[in-house]
Amino acid sequence: MTHAHLATIILTIILFCITLTLQKKGRDTTVLHMILRVFYLLLVLTGVLLFFSVFKITILYILKALLGIAMIGLFEMILVGSREGKKIIGFLFLCVLILIVTVFLGLKLPLGFHPFS
Template structure:
């Protein structure tokens, strides 16, 4: 299982693709067939992000269990807010609050993830 736990490359790849697909789906026309396809592919990447993150969590959390737990929780919340934005857009409901929550949770997840021992040494 080294591909999941030796480095963060797979996890970073999956969430970068997920964010790109999310932004693409968010700007596509509501109800279009292309948006539905992108949304379904995005849901597959949600699962891949959570699985790769879970592998990293269970492998590395002994180093700093509390911060890895907070990062895992924020990551799941970020995925949830991404899904809520798209679902509420499809139902023509307001999404401003969920966009703000998405950006806050995304930035907090990024900051914590990069500052953890397995993250990159930017901070």
């Protein structure tokens, strides 16, 4: 299940970047945005399955889950704000920061890969 979650994360980030880039160019991204929302659901589903497959749930797992949900919220806020012509640089900075912390936690926790061990 870890590989499915990781693949969904990577595809979601790539699809988010493509949608944001096309949106900045003035193209209609309604279909891409809807596909991205389906990937959000897949991401949450695989995350929940991983969360409940843990033998002992610690505060780090809860923090990673909350940061993952915040990440999805930031993706939506960035895309909607960009569509409406608002400044999104603060959200992008926060998004990158939360992404770095979430990836670090995902790699540090026992269910992930162990490059830091």
